[in-house]
Amino acid sequence: MEIAAQVAFLVAVTGVSYAAGSRLDLFERFLAWSRVHERLQADETVVAMAGACMGMLVLMLRRWTGSVRQARDLEHTSSMLARARDGLHHVIAASPVVIFMLRGRDTHVGPVWFSDNLYTMFGYRPEEVVSRDWWLQRVHPDDRALALSASHRAGRGVSTRYEFRFAGASGEYRWVQGELRSAIGSDGVAEVVGSWTDITARKSVEEALRRSQQDYQGLFMHASDAILLLDPADETVVAANPRAAALYGIPLDRLVGTSLRTLSTDLQAGNDRLRRTLGGEQPYQFETVQTRADGSQVFLEVTAAVTEYGGRPVVLSINRDVTERKRAEQARAEIEDRYRMLADGTHDVVSLHDRAGRFLYVSPSMSRATGFDPEALVGRSAMTVVHPEDREAILHAGRRAAAEGSAQVEWRLAGPEGAPARWFSSQVSMVPGPGGRVHRIVCSSRDVSERRKAEMAIRFQAGLLEVVGQAVIATDARGSVLFWNRFAEQLYGWKAEEALGRSPWSLAPSTASKSGNVHSWAVVMEGGSWAGEMEIRRRDGSVFPAMVTLTPLRDPSGAVMGAVSVSSDLSPQKRMEQQLRQAQKMEAVGRLAGGVAHDFNNMLTAIRGNAQLMMGDLPRGSALLADLEEIDRAAGRAADLTRQLLAFSRNQVLQPRRLDLNASVRGVAPMLRRIIGEDVVFTTVLDPALETVMADPAQVEQIILNLAVNARDAMPDGGEMRIETRNLLPGAAPPPGQVPGNATVMLVVSDTGCGMDADTMERIFEPFFTTKAAGIGTGLGLSTVYGIVTQSGGHVSVDSTPGRGTTFTIYLPRVEGEAEPWLDAEAEAAPGGSETVLVVEDEETVGAVVCKVLTRSGYRVLHAQRPSQALELFATLAEPVHLVITDVVMPEMSGPELAERLRAIRPEMPVLFTSGYTEFAGASAEVFSSGLDFLPKPFAPETLMRRVRQVLDGETGPAAQAA
Numbered sequence: 001m002e003i004a005a006q007v008a009f010l011v012a013v014t015g016v017s018y019a020a021g022s023r024l025d026l027f028e029r030f031l032a033w034s035r036v037h038e039r040l041q042a043d044e045t046v047v048a049m050a051g052a053c054m055g056m057l058v059l060m061l062r063r064w065t066g067s068v069r070q071a072r073d074l075e076h077t078s079s080m081l082a083r084a085r086d087g088l089h090h091v092i093a094a095s096p097v098v099i100f101m102l103r104g105r106d107t108h109v110g111p112v113w114f115s116d117n118l119y120t121m122f123g124y125r126p127e128e129v130v131s132r133d134w135w136l137q138r139v140h141p142d143d144r145a146l147a148l149s150a151s152h153r154a155g156r157g158v159s160t161r162y163e164f165r166f167a168g169a170s171g172e173y174r175w176v177q178g179e180l181r182s183a184i185g186s187d188g189v190a191e192v193v194g195s196w197t198d199i200t201a202r203k204s205v206e207e208a209l210r211r212s213q214q215d216y217q218g219l220f221m222h223a224s225d226a227i228l229l230l231d232p233a234d235e236t237v238v239a240a241n242p243r244a245a246a247l248y249g250i251p252l253d254r255l256v257g258t259s260l261r262t263l264s265t266d267l268q269a270g271n272d273r274l275r276r277t278l279g280g281e282q283p284y285q286f287e288t289v290q291t292r293a294d295g296s297q298v299f300l301e302v303t304a305a306v307t308e309y310g311g312r313p314v315v316l317s318i319n320r321d322v323t324e325r326k327r328a329e330q331a332r333a334e335i336e337d338r339y340r341m342l343a344d345g346t347h348d349v350v351s352l353h354d355r356a357g358r359f360l361y362v363s364p365s366m367s368r369a370t371g372f373d374p375e376a377l378v379g380r381s382a383m384t385v386v387h388p389e390d391r392e393a394i395l396h397a398g399r400r401a402a403a404e405g406s407a408q409v410e411w412r413l414a415g416p417e418g419a420p421a422r423w424f425s426s427q428v429s430m431v432p433g434p435g436g437r438v439h440r441i442v443c444s445s446r447d448v449s450e451r452r453k454a455e456m457a458i459r460f461q462a463g464l465l466e467v468v469g470q471a472v473i474a475t476d477a478r479g480s481v482l483f484w485n486r487f488a489e490q491l492y493g494w495k496a497e498e499a500l501g502r503s504p505w506s507l508a509p510s511t512a513s514k515s516g517n518v519h520s521w522a523v524v525m526e527g528g529s530w531a532g533e534m535e536i537r538r539r540d541g542s543v544f545p546a547m548v549t550l551t552p553l554r555d556p557s558g559a560v561m562g563a564v565s566v567s568s569d570l571s572p573q574k575r576m577e578q579q580l581r582q583a584q585k586m587e588a589v590g591r592l593a594g595g596v597a598h599d600f601n602n603m604l605t606a607i608r609g610n611a612q613l614m615m616g617d618l619p620r621g622s623a624l625l626a627d628l629e630e631i632d633r634a635a636g637r638a639a640d641l642t643r644q645l646l647a648f649s650r651n652q653v654l655q656p657r658r659l660d661l662n663a664s665v666r667g668v669a670p671m672l673r674r675i676i677g678e679d680v681v682f683t684t685v686l687d688p689a690l691e692t693v694m695a696d697p698a699q700v701e702q703i704i705l706n707l708a709v710n711a712r713d714a715m716p717d718g719g720e721m722r723i724e725t726r727n728l729l730p731g732a733a734p735p736p737g738q739v740p741g742n743a744t745v746m747l748v749v750s751d752t753g754c755g756m757d758a759d760t761m762e763r764i765f766e767p768f769f770t771t772k773a774a775g776i777g778t779g780l781g782l783s784t785v786y787g788i789v790t791q792s793g794g795h796v797s798v799d800s801t802p803g804r805g806t807t808f809t810i811y812l813p814r815v816e817g818e819a820e821p822w823l824d825a826e827a828e829a830a831p832g833g834s835e836t837v838l839v840v841e842d843e844e845t846v847g848a849v850v851c852k853v854l855t856r857s858g859y860r861v862l863h864a865q866r867p868s869q870a871l872e873l874f875a876t877l878a879e880p881v882h883l884v885i886t887d888v889v890m891p892e893m894s895g896p897e898l899a900e901r902l903r904a905i906r907p908e909m910p911v912l913f914t915s916g917y918t919e920f921a922g923a924s925a926e927v928f929s930s931g932l933d934f935l936p937k938p939f940a941p942e943t944l945m946r947r948v949r950q951v952l953d954g955e956t957g958p959a960a961q962a963a
Contacts, residue, residue, distance in 0.1 A: 102154070102180075102192040121198060123169035140165035140173055147178070154180035154192045163199065175203040211433060215352070215440050218431035219361065222442040224348040226300075226319040228260070229309050235260045238314055247321055249293035260317075263290045273304070287322070299326040349424075353441040357382045357398070360440070369447055370413055370422070382443075387412035387421070401428040402438050410448065423452040471567040474553060477525065479503050482562065491546075491569055493539030504565065510534045524550045524563045533570065545570040601916025602843040604938035608635040609849030612941050613856070635938070656694050656792065660819035661725050661747055661812075662686045664700045669723075672708045679718030680711075687726040691814040693745050699788045706781040707749040707808050714753025714806060724748040728811070745814050750807040756800040764798065785810075831949055832857030835882035839863045840870040840898065841914075842890045846937075850885065853941040854948065866891060867898045874902055881909060883952055888915035899932075910951050914939070 099115040119125060128134075139147050143164035150162045159181050165173040177197045220227055226244035228237050236259045237244075245252040248263065273286055283305035289297050301320040306313055349369050352361040358381055362374035372385055383391050390411040397409035406429045413422035426445040433439025471488035475481055484499040492499075492508040499507055520530040531549040538544065546567045553562035611632045618625055665684055673682055704723070711721045728744040756764065763769045765786040785808075789796045793813050800806035837859045841847035844865065851861045862881070864870035867890055874881060884902060888895040899911040916937035935947050 096197070098196040100194050100196075102151070102194065118196075121196075122166065122174070125169075128169075135166075138167045140167070150178060150180055151192075154182045154194070157182045166196070174198055174200045207434070211439065214431065214433065215360070218440055218442055219350075219352050222429055222431075222444070223318075223350055224444050225350070226321070228317045228319065229307075230260065230315040230317055232306070232313060232315055235315070238309060244319065247292075247298065247319065248290075260290070263292075264288070273302075297323075299323045349443075349445040351377075351382070351443045351445070353382055353443065355438055355441070357441070369424075369445070385414055387414050397426075397428050398441070401430050401441070405430055410452075421449070421452075422447065423449045469568070471565075473499075473504050473565040473567075474562060475504060475565070476562040477560065479505070479521070479563075481507075488567075491538075491567065492536075508536050508538070510536055520550055521563070524552050525560055527552055527560055536567070545574055601937040602846050604635050605916070606843075606845035606849050608632055608938055609846075609853060609941055611635065613849070613852060656696050657820045658692050658815060658817050659695050659697055659700060660690070661693060661700065661745060662688075662690050663819065664697060665704065665723055665725065665747075668701050668704050672704070675705075676708060676712040676721060677718075680715055681718075681720045683720070683722045685722065685724040685726075687724075689727070690725050691727055691745050692817060692819050693812040694815045695792045695812060696788075699792070703747075703785050703788055703810065704749070706785050710781055711749065711751035711753060711806070714751055714755070719752040719805075721749070721751045724750075727814075744811050747810040747812070748807060749810075750805060752805040755802045755804050755806055756798075757802050761798055761800060765796075832859065832945065833949060833952060834858050834860070835952055836860045836862065836879060837948070838870060838874065838881045838884045840865075840867060840884065840886040840890070840895070842866060842887060846887075849941075850944065853944055857945050857948075859948075867893045870898060871901060874905065881906070883910050883912060883948065885912045885914065885948070888913050896932075910954075912947065912951050 095115075095117070098117045098121060100118075101113045114129065118129075136144060136147065146162055147164050150160045153160050159179075161177065161179045163175065163177050166176045167173050175198070177199045178194060179197075180192055180194045182192045220241050223241060223243060226247040227241045228244050229239040230236065231238055237256050240252060240255050242252060245255050248255060250258065273284065273288075276284055283303050285301070285303045287299065287301050289299055292298055299322050301322045303318040305316050307316045308314065348363075349366045350361075350363040351359055351366070354360055358379060359377045362372075362377050364374055366372055366374040366377065370385065377385070383394070386394055393409055394411055397407040400407040406427060408425065408427055410423060410425045413424060424445045425448045426443050429442045429444075430438045431440040431442060469487060471491045472483070472485040473481060473488055474483035480501050481499045481504055484494070484496040486496075488499070489495055494507050520532070523530045529549070529551045531547070533545060533547055535543050536546045536548075547570055549566045551564050551566075552560045553564050555561045611628050615625060615628045615632070618628070665686060669682075669684060676682055708721065708723075715721070724746075726746050726748070728746055764782050767780055767783040769783075786796055789810055789812070795811045797809045797811070798806065799809070837854055839847055839850050839854070839861060841850060841863070842865055847863055847865060851863050854861045862873060862877075864873055867886075870884075870886070884899065886895040886898055890898075893901075895911075895913050895915070899913075902911070903909060910933070912933045912935060914935045914937055933947070933951050935944065939947075
């Protein structure tokens with residue numbers, strides 16, 4: 001450094017002007033450094049070091065003063081200045097502060113020089129100080145304006161002291177106290193010497209003190225007791241918490257400055273207590289009575305002690321309102337023992353916790369309320385006094401309080417297993433710290449065990465009413481709703497909160513006359529009961545039948561105070577009654593149809609048999625053949641009609657076997673496409689995993705055909721028809737009449753046709769009912785479907801909406817095993833025979849035809865019109881009978897009964913049963929359960945001969961099954 005610069009630096013550091021060649025007043029120079037020393041002493045952390053630096057600096061100045069007096073020229077002065085500079089550098093390096101210099105009019109830009117302590121204190125390297133404003137970029141953004149303002153003032157000759165945050169090389173901010181000393185040199189240029197002192201440690205102490213004060217302030221403000229600080233001289237309130245203002249009914253700003261003596265009911269006693277408190281009885285507890293602002297008296301439990309506040313002694317008074325307890329004590333004392341006091345009160349428990357939930361403070365009421373020693377709880381987790389099952393609820397309340405400021409939670413006190421639960425209700429409040437984070441937690445808890453017991457009893461009773469599958473409504477004597485259970489909400493469509501306080505007749509009006517409603521209400525109000533059916537309108541306007549019972553609601557004295565209505569929806573019962581009536585009607589119609597079909601089958605058997613026999617007797621080209629063929633075709637159509645009647649009445653003869661519905665749909669699909677026409681889009685959706693069913697393959701095809709024809713007729717302008725198969729999904733509701741859990745296979749036929757209304761759907765399965773024009777259809781298609789499905793152990797349902805199409809769903813029970821193959825019998829000529837055949841047929845025309853057909857085929861035929869005649873004939877015959885052909889339904893006894901008696905004589909004799917009706921005496925069940933041979937009426941001669949030959953040859957019946 002040049003000599004002039006060194007001199008200028010020294011001058012700047014000392015704050016004393018200097019001009020080359022002039023004599024310096026070293027005493028002034030010493031005074032200037034004394035002032036620097038005073039500034040350094042302002043921070044207690046550097047007093048010792050600054051003193052040592054000043055001592056060394058004074059010695060160096062004295063030596064330099066003597067040397068300057070001896071100097072005769074500038075060269076000698078420069079040499080002395082260099083030695084002073086070196087000594088000064090050692091002093092600065094040893095001090096715990098950063099010293100810097102600013103010069104010129106732009107002092108605010110930044111120092112022209114820093115002492116090396118800048119690098120050791122903040123971790124920077126000299127090469128990082130690249131510009132004069134470098135320091136300003138390291139000042140915390142919130143403190144830059146302050147630092148710049150201080151620099152400006154120093155540039156104007158105003159010394160200043162300030163505090164700011166400065167970032168070290170690591171990026172961490174440290175608190176720094178800056179001090180600037182300004183002087184104007186002889187050349188009129190501002191020269192500023194500054195110092196930075198690290199005061200981070202002091203700031204930490206101040207922050208800890210502030211937090212401690214905040215903790216106690218939070219406890220003070222949130223305490224459930226009234227807390228006051230009083231002037232010992234006249235008991236004037238110096239400070240108070242909000243609870244104190246609420247207790248006395250005086251706004252907080254007015255309460256401060258008010259003397260409690262003006263509220264006391266006994267000044268002498270108050271003075272005595274104050275003297276005892278000041279006399280050293282700390283803390284001093286007593287009870288007193290004081291007056292509120294409204295003139296009412298309040299009983300207080302006071303805990304008083306002397307403390308210091310604002311540098312002066314004050315009385316700390318913690319006042320608890322025990323008015324309710326006192327009144328309860330007084331009332332109980334009048335009844336039991338007027339000198340006995342309640343041992344326990346209903347005091348809230350106030351506790352202070354850290355962020356981890358550990359107790360920092362517990363009010364003495366903790367011991368009274370829970371039995372836990374408050375002092376023993378300090379430092380322990382709050383969870384140690386909470387029942388294990390409620391700890392998660394406490395944690396959740398803490399999270400809510402952290403987010404919202406406060407939260408309410410109820411919990412049980414941890415206690416011995418089997419001991420009655422002690423319930424507490426706690427208000428959890430958060431005390432924020434720096435940055436808004438939770439610093440402390442304040443809890444105010446109250447024992448609510450008795451209230452919980454009462455609530456549980458009420459909930460239990462209300463719960464009983466909620467689970468009742470009936471609408472329960474309670475009203476007062478004026479008819480206003482007091483209680484409306486959940487089932488009433490579902491039944492009437494009104495929520496409980498909407499119904500309370502309103503009249504039930506306005507919410508769920510009856511379609512009965514107003515006088516009827518008034519009569520039933522009057523009966524109940526007079527103490528009687530009323531029950532009956534009525535139509536009630538729901539909120540949505542729909543009406544349903546209900547059974548309503550009204551009973552009086554009485555108070556403890558027995559007086560009628562209201563009514564209780566219990567209502568149940570009769571709609572399911574009414575539907576079942578309607579279904580029963582429909583089933584009975586269908587059953588009656590079915591019996592009639594079956595009886596008619598039975599007689600027709602006998603007549604048709606005779607007609608077709610005789611016609612075909614005559615056709616066989618006539619030569620080719622006979623004019624009578626055409627007439628006989630027309631008779632045979634008409635009889636065939638009549639036979640089809642009787643089969644449909646029997647199908648509806650569930651009395652046709654089925655030949656069920658294990659069947660794959662998918663195969664049946666595929667087999668009939670080509671024919672369906674021809675029947676429904678090209679303007680109907682036909683699709684199938686078949687479940688590849690479909691289960692097997694037990695059904696007659698021919699009848700299943702008849703079901704599909706009838707439903708397809710019905711769908712086609714519903715779509716005169718074309719549309720879509722779809723056939724689906726699928727298994728009833730697990731857990732799905734079973735169809736009506738099915739047992740839940742039974743596996744079911746579904747056949748669904750749907751169309752996009754005109755649909756049906758409700759009235760039509762009620763009659764669609766009735767025989768001869770049709771919506772088609774006269775001459776179109778017989779009205780037996782859907783009744784046939786109904787009969788086949790029902791006789792097969794299944795169920796059929798229909799879903800339809802006018803204009804939106806119809807869906808028929810067939811439910812058939814699933815069976816185990818693989819599907820059996822099924823082929824129609826080949827139409828081939830049946831061979832005759834020479835065996836002896838006994839024909840038992842009560843219908844003379846049928847018996848005659850059967851005997852004629854068998855006789856022409858070479859058999860020896862015996863005919864009996866009654867079972868008794870057959871038994872007599874069988875017993876007297878000398879020759880063996882090879883086959884018995886008997887009707888199933890006959891007078892005297894059924895065909896199976898006759899066969900049993902005949903087999904008692906000849907067990908191995910085969911029997912062929914015939915019938916056109918199998919309802920009576922469970923005959924069909926007997927026949928098919930035993931696996932016997934059966935031939936349904938009406939039958940053609942060729943069919944009869946083929947079947948007789950099969951039975952005689954052992955190709956059917958039990959013998960064939962055994963083989």
